[in-house]
Amino acid sequence: MTLQHTEELEQLKRSTPARIGTGRAGSRPTTRELLKLRCDHAAAVDTVYGRVSQALLDELGLFSVESSAGDKEIYLRRPDLGRVLPESSIQNIRLRCIHEPKVQVVISDGLSANAIEHNLRDVYPALLDSLQVHGLTCGTPFFVQNGRVGCMNAIGDILQPEVIVLFIGERPGLLTSHSMSAYLCYKPRSGMTDSNRMVVSNIHQGGTPPVEAGAHLGTLIARMLKQKISGVELLL
Amino acid sequence: MGGEGIDSAKWITSVGIDLGTSTTKCVFSRLKIERxxxxxxxxxxxxxxxxxxxxSPMHQTPFRNETEIDISALEIIISGEYQKAELRPSDVDTGAVIITGETAVKLNADSIVHGLAKQAGAFVVAEAGGDLEAILAGKGSGAEARSILTQGMVVNIDIGGGTANAAFFERGSCKRTLNFHIGGRLIMLDSAGTITKVYPAVQDWLVNEGFHLNKGGVTSMDELRKITHCWSEMLFSTLMNPLDSESCPLIYGERNGALTSSENIAEVWISGGVGRLMEQASPRTMEEAAGYGDIGPLLAEALKKAGSAYPFRLQVPPGAQRATVxxxxxxxxxxxxxxxxxxxxxxxxxxxPVVKLKWPAGDLSRLAGIQPAVEAVFAEGIRKFGKLGKPxxxxxxxxxxxxxxxxxxEIAAAIVDVSTASMQPENPxxxxxxxxxxxxxxxxxxxxxxxxxxxLRCICLDQISVEHGDYIDIGKPVAEECIPVAIKTLVFSALRELRDNEREQC
Structure with a gap:
């Protein structure tokens, strides 16, 4: 790129959050870019070890259970333990939740507590509006600490919902550590795999807009209930 | 199974009808819609x-007399073209009827656009106006697409019988439009050089410049070459320096977009009937010059000559005459x-019609000023368009x-409050x-x-850019939630006022 192209370059840079046209110093990145990269990397690492605040859980009326992973180090090394729940959590859920709800909402920190902190306040009420528009009722929502996507099967076995929605923090990248996904499954039970699930990903301020994602989920859920299926066989 | 149906493209049919000063034409196209x-x-x-x-082939625009278009003759032309295209009006999903150039100020233009829109299909736009015409011609000629690839602007000038409409494109978007009373049919003559008609739009200018052309009088090639040369110079010099448009006597309509003192114009494309004539040899005799009963061929020749002195590349796009349609x-x-x-x-x-809300100053997340902003936009809408339409x-x-x-x-609550209180009592x-x-x-x-x-029933759409004063048509969903919208932007201001008045009366 030469100087005459500055305007075009600016336009390209505006079109993507990716690191393009950052310049160089000799054969190396500029100091500013290098520091930014290290800063973003540090933020990503911090995010993985972060916790969702009790204030947020209280605000949205969510009680909290743990996965079988126990602590973060084990959680990172043993993905399988993030998919199952210990007996204490199972009892807690069984006791406190409405059974066989139409729609069960579950929230988990996954690999980014930040993502939940940043997006849940916007996505969750938009989802509730959307469910109300479609005339759908919700069970008792709760939070799973150190959960993996597969924990929706375990929860499905306990509560037998028709549809489950799991909001979970995505693995942080260098562009944002605030990205969240919503996984959906019709009649989640043991043995369900990714091909049975739907996902709306990249939910954050600079990606899929949180309020619109919440609104869209209601439509997806209504469609899943109508076709009695989810995943790759759902017709959109 | 295709899962989310990502491969299933839908097709819709679109019609375009262009009713110009000298010719009427129509095209049908298929638009592919995909996720x-x-x-x-x-x-x-x-x-x-x-x-x-x-x-369609070019049809002569039918006139009943000097100021009225012959509607029944026009309807026969259009229904004939639907038949040849093997389409019924009900097959057409979207499109536009536009009345261009001088024709737009004919007496019955408004009833024609409405009549034709009804005849041509359920969802067809009907509008007219130099600025819209300029933009459509620039899109149809390919100038808009070309401007993405060039450094500097691409200006498309559509020159027909009665008007020249220029649209300035920069990186795929239109920066401004300019409309001139310059066209091939503004002066009409026979093969002997006898003037058969001079349009009022240029009469004053001709007199001021010392050209005395009157119906029945005889003119010369020399005189016509001087006139068309003046027009060409006026056109090109105004493009290069849009500030001059303030003083240019043959400019009409609104000046849209910011004017700057000089432009980096890489290419100028001439579309329209006069553009097509630029590809032909220059006329040598009055008989050749008056081949179409007007000064089109001489204007084309003058544009070619005058344009060569400017730094931009002058060219005629393929299919020039059909760019607008x-x-x-x-x-x-x-x-x-x-x-x-x-x-x-x-x-x-x-x-x-569209009214645009103005957000309160400052950080919207503090929720301050949202309610008054919503009240203000409803008040403006009610003042301009009344409470009674649906919507x-x-x-x-x-x-x-x-x-x-x-x-x-907060916004939704304000909208519910204000519309329920101010409009629904009269319009349940x-x-x-x-x-x-x-x-x-x-x-x-x-x-x-x-x-x-x-x-409160509502339709909420998003991610389309519409401005104050635009009118929109909203079609039925094509796929589940895929809604086609036609935006009638920058419409002829006279027609807009007419429409506004109509609304106020009903």
Whole structure:
């Protein structure tokens, strides 16, 4: 790129959050870019070890259970333990939740507590509006600490919902550590795999807009209930 | 199984009818609509292909007398073309009828656009205006697409019988338009050089410049060459220095877009009938010059000569004469974002005027000033368009940095409050059309529905850019939530006032 192209370059840079046209110093990145990269990397690492605040859980009326992973180090090394729940959590859920709800909402920190902190306040009420528009009722929502996507099967076995929605923090990248996904499954039970699930990903301020994602989920859920299926066989 | 149906493209049919000063033509095209993005994203549909499926021959625009278009003759022409294209009006999903150039100021233009729109299909736009024509011609000729590839602007000038309409494109978007009373048919003559007609639009200018052309008088090649040379110079020098347009006597209509003192213009494309004539040899005799009974060939010759002295590249696009009609038939439809809130029973809608909300200054997330802003936009809409249409007007919510849920809820609550209090008592069947510039329509529509307990019906669309003073048509959904919208932007101001008055009366 030469100087005459500055305007075009600016336009390209505006079109993507990716690191393009950052310049160089000799054969190396500029100091500013290098520091930014290290800063973003540090933020990503911090995010993985972060916790969702009790204030947020209280605000949205969510009680909290743990996965079988126990602590973060084990959680990172043993993905399988993030998919199952210990007996204490199972009892807690069984006791406190409405059974066989139409729609069960579950929230988990996954690999980014930040993502939940940043997006849940916007996505969750938009989802509730959307469910109300479609005339759908919700069970008792709760939070799973150190959960993996597969924990929706375990929860499905306990509560037998028709549809489950799991909001979970995505693995942080260098562009944002605030990205969240919503996984959906019709009649989640043991043995369900990714091909049975739907996902709306990249939910954050600079990606899929949180309020619109919440609104869209209601439509997806209504469609899943109508076709009695989810995943790759759902017709959109 | 295709899962989310990503491969299933839909096709819609679009018509374009261009009723010009000298010729009338129509085209039919097929627009391909596809979901383009990944399955884990919100659905987003795009028009991915535009195929011209039928082009009519040029018909002489039928006139009953000097000021009235012959509607019944016109209807015969148009229905004949539908037959040749093997289409019924009900097969057509979208498109545009546009009345261009001098024809737009003919007495019965307004009743024609309405009549034709009805005859040509359920969802057809009907508008007229130099600025819209300029933009459509620039899209139809390919100048808009070309401007993405060039450094500097590409200006498309569509020169027909009565007008020259220039649109300035820079990196794929139109920066401004200029309209001139310059055209091939403004002076008409026979093969002996006897003047048969001089249009009033240029009469004063001719007299001021010392050209005495009167009906029945005889003119010379020399005199006509001087006139057409003056016009060409005026056209090109105004392009290079748009500030001159303030003093240019043959400019008409609104000046749209910011004027600057000089432009980096890389290419000038001439479309329209006069553009086509530029590809032919220059006339040598009066008989050749007056081959079409007008000064078109001489104007084409003058443009070629004058243009060569300027630094831009002058060229005629292929299919020059059909640029406007192709633009009208192929490029007037856009798609709304695909997560929207609609009740298909309320669609299609035609000619909905638009009012644009003005956000309060400062950080929207503090929720201050949202209610008054919503009150203000309703008051403006009611003042301009009344309370009685179904819907009386559409409200545009300009882009914001970020929609948090509390902001959405505050706006939705204000909309429910204000519209219920100010409009529904007189118009219980009313529903609203809300257009968000950001991707937020479904959340907004849901929230309005919930807060009004379903009593306030609404249509919420998003991600289309519409301005104050535009009119929109909203079609029936093509795919599940894929809504075609035609935006009639920059319409002829006279026609707009007429329409506004009509609304006030009803």
């Amino acid at each position: 383009r993005n990944g399955l884990s994203m919100l659905p987003q549909f795009h028009i991915t292909d535009r195929i011209l499926s039928y082009e 192709i633009g009208a038939g192929v490029h007037t439809t856009v798609l709304s974002g695909s997560t929207v809130f609609v009740d298909p029973h309320l669609l299609p809608l035609h000619n909905i 009386p007007f559409a409200i545009v919510l300009p882009a914001v940095p970020y929609y948090s849920y509390p902001v959405i809820r 069947e009313m529903f609203l059309v809300i257009i968000c510039e950001d991707d937020a329509a479904k959340a907004m529509g849901n929230c309005i529905h919930v807060l009004s307990a379903g009593k």
